[in-house]
Amino acid sequence: MASDGALRIGITCYPSVGGSGILASELGEELAKRGHEIHFISYERPFRLPSDAPRMHFHPVVINDYGLFKYPDYTLPLSVKMAEVSRDCGLDILHVHYAVPHATAAILARSMLPPAFQPRVVTTLHGTDTTLLGRDAGYGPAIRHALECSDAVTTVSEFLAGETRRLLAIERPIDVIHNFSAPRRPGRSREEVRRELGVGPEALIFHASNLRPVKRIDLLLATIARIRPRDSFKLLILAGGDFTPFTEEVRRLGLADRVIVRESILEMGEYLQAADLGLFTSDTESFCLGILEAMCFACPSVATAVGGIPEVVVPGETGLLAPAGDADALARAVESLLADPLRRQAMGEAGRRRAREYFSAEVIVPRYEALYRRVGGSKPALS
Numbered sequence: 001m002a003s004d005g006a007l008r009i010g011i012t013c014y015p016s017v018g019g020s021g022i023l024a025s026e027l028g029e030e031l032a033k034r035g036h037e038i039h040f041i042s043y044e045r046p047f048r049l050p051s052d053a054p055r056m057h058f059h060p061v062v063i064n065d066y067g068l069f070k071y072p073d074y075t076l077p078l079s080v081k082m083a084e085v086s087r088d089c090g091l092d093i094l095h096v097h098y099a100v101p102h103a104t105a106a107i108l109a110r111s112m113l114p115p116a117f118q119p120r121v122v123t124t125l126h127g128t129d130t131t132l133l134g135r136d137a138g139y140g141p142a143i144r145h146a147l148e149c150s151d152a153v154t155t156v157s158e159f160l161a162g163e164t165r166r167l168l169a170i171e172r173p174i175d176v177i178h179n180f181s182a183p184r185r186p187g188r189s190r191e192e193v194r195r196e197l198g199v200g201p202e203a204l205i206f207h208a209s210n211l212r213p214v215k216r217i218d219l220l221l222a223t224i225a226r227i228r229p230r231d232s233f234k235l236l237i238l239a240g241g242d243f244t245p246f247t248e249e250v251r252r253l254g255l256a257d258r259v260i261v262r263e264s265i266l267e268m269g270e271y272l273q274a275a276d277l278g279l280f281t282s283d284t285e286s287f288c289l290g291i292l293e294a295m296c297f298a299c300p301s302v303a304t305a306v307g308g309i310p311e312v313v314v315p316g317e318t319g320l321l322a323p324a325g326d327a328d329a330l331a332r333a334v335e336s337l338l339a340d341p342l343r344r345q346a347m348g349e350a351g352r353r354r355a356r357e358y359f360s361a362e363v364i365v366p367r368y369e370a371l372y373r374r375v376g377g378s379k380p381a382l383s
Contacts, residue, residue, distance in 0.1 A: 006035045013097040015046040018210045019289040020126035024097040025049045030365045075101040082109035091119040099129035103146035120151040120375045127286035134167040151375040157308030160286040180364035183296045186270040193274035203233045206275040208290040210240035219281040225253040226331035239263045272297040295355040298348035302333045318351035
């Protein structure tokens with residue numbers, strides 16, 4: 001630990017667009033603002049990680065595609081880089097987001113170092129590393145081992161903590177630390193963004209996700225196709241991936257004039273401030289960061305009542321929930337809020353208050369700092 005009490009923390013996450021990478025990047029930024037030295041270790045710079053922030057460093061992992069291997073290996077080069085950065089920078093903590101392969105690599109990296117230079121390992125589970133890969137006989141035992149060897153394990157919801165214990169037979173303590181959002185001040189006004197999108201007096205519904213199958217984009221479009229009147233809204237999809245596979249379905253449903261797509265948007269807040277309502281149709285969610293980000297801009301959401309979403313949304317107060325897979329119920333919920341702007345506004349304001357009280361950086365980041373200090377990890381001073 002640095003002499004001033006600041007920690008040296010290594011963070012590894014998937015750098016692509018997705019909730020785990022966004023949370024990890026924002027956590028690193030907030031920790032750096034609080035005086036800690038942050039070292040990101042990944043194969044490329046995380047999507048939302050600024051390049052010039054003080055006390056934040058990026059260490060790229062080089063992956064060699066040797067002909068000896070059928071598939072390029074990431075776990076071993078990652079573990080070597082983790083050990084190298086831990087040794088050279090005197091890391092107190094390795095905080096890895098998503099179990100596969102980050103937790104396994106961190107455990108291996110720690111074992112490469114002399115005891116006095118071994119960082120503590122904190123593993124944060126975000127969802128499919130438990131709910132999908134935890135069921136897989138080819139991954140489950142390795143995930144379980146990495147979690148048992150971690151100095152602390154956290155999940156982003158009570159739901160995910162329960163699923164981790166059930167699917168992986170984990171008996172060790174699990175800390176539930178919910179996601180947070182620290183939105184930046186938008187660079188453009190609501191009116192400017194709506195003009196860019198071609199939105200007039202109609203309501204703007206938004207959806208944000210990485211478009212993976214669990215997000216049910218098919219159900220999202222089926223729901224939108226059921227909403228009446230058709231000219232009362234437009235749908236903005238903030239896509240963390242290629243939307244091309246869904247364009248034919250948009251045309252088939254006659255939604256070409258209703259759907260707007262923007263891919264890999266960095267400044268989400270500019271578009272969220274322009275939205276009137278969120279719509280999330282997932283089959284499961286460990287938390288749903290998109291809903292929280294919308295709440296920060298007083299935008300309520302209609303969503304499926306699955307996974308950790310009921311920990312974020314208070315039904316009837318900050319949004320509306322519908323059964324998973326039920327396009328008709330989702331459409332009726334959306335219609336009810338489109339028809340009642342005053343209720344929609346009241347829900348949005350209630351959501352903003354809830355986000356500030358329970359899911360802000362001021363509330364959540366100190367919980368991570370307390371966890372780091374609880375597990376220890378004081379290293380010798382760097383020479």
